[in-house]
Every structure is written in C-alpha cells, then in structure tokens.
Amino acid sequence: MDSTVLSVVVPMFNEEAVIPALVDRLRPALDGLGVPYEVVAVDDGSADRTATLLFEHGRTWPELRLVKLRRNSGHQAALTAGLQRARGDWVVSIDADLQDPPETIAEMLRVAREDGLDVVYGVRADRSTDTAFKRHTAGAYYRVMRRLVGADVPAQAGDFRLLSRDVVEVLKRLPERAPVYRLLVPSLGFASGSVRYARERRAAGETKYPLRKMVGLAWDSAANFSAAPLRIATWLGLGAFAACLALMIFGLVVWSNGTVIPGWTSLFLAVLMLSAVQLICLGLLGEYVARIYRTVQNRPTFHIGFDSATGDGQLDIPRQRSAAGRR
Known part of the structure; x- marks a missing residue:
C-alpha cells in the first residue's frame, strides 16, 4: 500500500451548512493531484450535525478521516490535533468555509517540490470579499506582529499553508501550550515560499471568528512571542x-x-x-x-474522542441545540 503523500487538515466547529460544498470542491481538487492523500477533518466539539455529516461522507469517500474532539477546544487546538494525527509527507491546513480555495493546494505542492521548500504560505492577494473593517484590522494585526516578532512573518497569510514532514515533526516536539501557528511556523526558520490567491466569500454558515476571537488571537500572538x-x-x-x-x-x-x-x-x-x-x-x-x-x-489542550482511521474512541453525536456555542 502506498504511503500517504498529502494530508489536508480541516478544523471544523458547527460547520454542517458548508460541509456539502466543501466536499464537492475539495475532493475533485485532491483526486486530481494523482497522489495518495487523506483529509483529516477535526470536529472541534460541534453542537450541530458536523460530525454526523463527516462520518456519512466518509463512507463514500475513503480518504476522509473524522477526528472528533470531546469538547470545544478552540481553532488552534483543533489544528494541533490534526497536525499530530496527520500521516502525510506534506500537510496542508485549510479552513472549512472555502474562503481559501482548495484548488490552490496543487500549486502549493508544486512550488514546494520544485523549489525545495519546507513551507508554502497561502497569501491573500485580494481581500475584496471581506468587510472594510476586517481588511483594516487584519492589516493592523500583521503590521504589529511584524514589528514585534520580526519581518519573517508573511503579511496576509493566515492558517492556509503547506508544511513538510520535517516541519510537522518539529512542531509536534515544541512545548507550546497555546500555539499561534501563523507566527510559530515563520519563527522556525525553514525554507519557505508563498502562493497568492484571491480570498472568496464564505460558502455557507456564519463566521467562527467574531471580534472577540480576533482580539483574543491578537493578544495570544503578542503575549506568546514578545515581552x-x-x-x-x-x-x-x-x-x-x-x-x-x-x-x-x-x-x-x-x-x-x-x-x-x-x-x-x-x-x-x-x-x-x-x-x-x-x-x-x-x-x-x-x-x-x-x-x-x-x-x-502540563494539561492537554484537547482530548481525542474518536478517530475514524484508527477506530480509537467512540463516536458520540450530541443532540442539536437551538443555540449552538461559538469558538
């Protein structure tokens, strides 16, 4: 059996509305690569039918792997869980909302292989689909972080990136309790490049990063990487x-x-x-x-409740609540 070449980690929280569109775009994009791959969908303690839909799609899409956390642990913790469980030689992280186009993964993998890079960032060249407030606050965030952390932090690069197995192994060994990967990965100093793309509108559902979460991310970024x-x-x-x-x-x-x-x-x-x-x-x-x-x-930041690839744990689908929690 061929080893897994590419792992795609997708953190999810209450994303049942966008899952059908995600599968319709992500699967053809990955099938067209012609390499063995897996999709590690990390359900971050969703209160809706996210885990159920992922499990059902996994029956007809063998490469789709459901990793369910026991409780909502946050976006970066869910991303950490996916990176630790990913088995590919290359690992891509991407959000489920389809604002970052899955079709760009092919170009990221090509650039990494041809140029001998360990990290390829997805850089948002066009953010016209975002609100003016989001564009200005994001620009201010990257300007401040570049002054605090260093110029190695790529501007307008979120959590859409490709990492080599060497980078993933280094990240797994780091003792970070609350990692902010958009700053942590550049600080490692691996050879890196970028691929530019136009940021799209959210395909369905509501944003999981309201102002309160954005402020929290900015504070974690400053406190984790600077005095x-x-x-x-x-x-x-x-x-x-x-x-x-x-x-x-x-x-x-x-x-x-x-x-x-x-x-x-x-x-x-x-x-x-x-x-x-x-x-x-x-x-x-x-x-x-x-x-x-x-x-x-030294308490774990997340707990794996179920992994469809290994059979670890038991899939416990919560009843849908009228008011689902937010990150």
Whole structure:
C-alpha cells in the first residue's frame, strides 16, 4: 500500500451548512493531484450535525478521516490535533468555509517540490470579499506582529499553508501550550515560499471568528512571542513617575509663590493615576504568570474522542441545540 503523500487538515466547529460544498470542491481538487492523500477533518466539539455529516461522507469517500474532539477546544487546538494525527509527507491546513480555495493546494505542492521548500504560505492577494473593517484590522494585526516578532512573518497569510514532514515533526516536539501557528511556523526558520490567491466569500454558515476571537488571537500572538506588553508596563510606570514629578514641581512653585493649593484635587488625581498604572502593570504580570502556571500544569489542550482511521474512541453525536456555542 502506498504511503500517504498529502494530508489536508480541516478544523471544523458547527460547520454542517458548508460541509456539502466543501466536499464537492475539495475532493475533485485532491483526486486530481494523482497522489495518495487523506483529509483529516477535526470536529472541534460541534453542537450541530458536523460530525454526523463527516462520518456519512466518509463512507463514500475513503480518504476522509473524522477526528472528533470531546469538547470545544478552540481553532488552534483543533489544528494541533490534526497536525499530530496527520500521516502525510506534506500537510496542508485549510479552513472549512472555502474562503481559501482548495484548488490552490496543487500549486502549493508544486512550488514546494520544485523549489525545495519546507513551507508554502497561502497569501491573500485580494481581500475584496471581506468587510472594510476586517481588511483594516487584519492589516493592523500583521503590521504589529511584524514589528514585534520580526519581518519573517508573511503579511496576509493566515492558517492556509503547506508544511513538510520535517516541519510537522518539529512542531509536534515544541512545548507550546497555546500555539499561534501563523507566527510559530515563520519563527522556525525553514525554507519557505508563498502562493497568492484571491480570498472568496464564505460558502455557507456564519463566521467562527467574531471580534472577540480576533482580539483574543491578537493578544495570544503578542503575549506568546514578545515581552512587549511587559515593556508597556515599564513605560507606563515611567510616564506616571514623570507626571507625578511634574505635579510635585508645580506644587513647589505654587507654594513658593504663596498661593494656596487646592490639595484634595491634586492629591486625588495623583492617587488615581498611580493606582490605574499599578493595576495595569499587575494585570499584565498576571497574564504572563497565568501562562507559566498553565505550562507547569502540563494539561492537554484537547482530548481525542474518536478517530475514524484508527477506530480509537467512540463516536458520540450530541443532540442539536437551538443555540449552538461559538469558538
């Protein structure tokens, strides 16, 4: 039996609406490659019929492999589960919403082989289908991350990428508790290239990355790869010291002129400013201490409940709820 050449990891959360369109486009794109492949569909604890539909499609599509997590663990954790279970010489990660075209996978694999690359990023050359708010916030995110982490971070490259087996093995050995792969992969320094494509509209369903999740991703990116937030605390402390020094000088000047100082106002402002700065600094320190604590606990970030390829676990389909949870 031929070894698996390509694994395609697809994290999913409440994506029952888009699964038929995904299968209709992904399967022909992969069949046309002419290489043994597998699709590792990771159900991230969905509350709808995502796992059921994947299991049913797997009966007629032998290469489709269902990996179901016991609970919702987040997009990056589901991606980690897929990377750890993938068996291919090359591994592609792609979202289920079809905004990243599956047909681009063939070009990514060709570029990696011809140029001897270990990483090929899918770069969004055209984001006209996104809202203006999404385009501006995404641009700001990549600009900030490039300043914090380094210029190796490709602009407009999300989680649509191709990795060699060597890169996947390195990622599996890293002790990252909350990996952000769009920053972690460039930091490894493997030979990389890119393929440009036009970002499409979501095929069906609703986005699983609302503003709250985008802010969380930005914070994880900054905290995981830079001590800049702690330096912000330092600069806030220096700014507060300078402001208090200016108030002290002002008070001495007024006192030397014999002018009565309205004491309660200046004292109130000074105490308020110092208290705010102290709380901000404590909060930033607390965030880093919490990350250290979670690392020391060494608890797994996800639990595999079922794998259709190995038969591990038992497929437990939850009842559909009226209000499905979000990531």
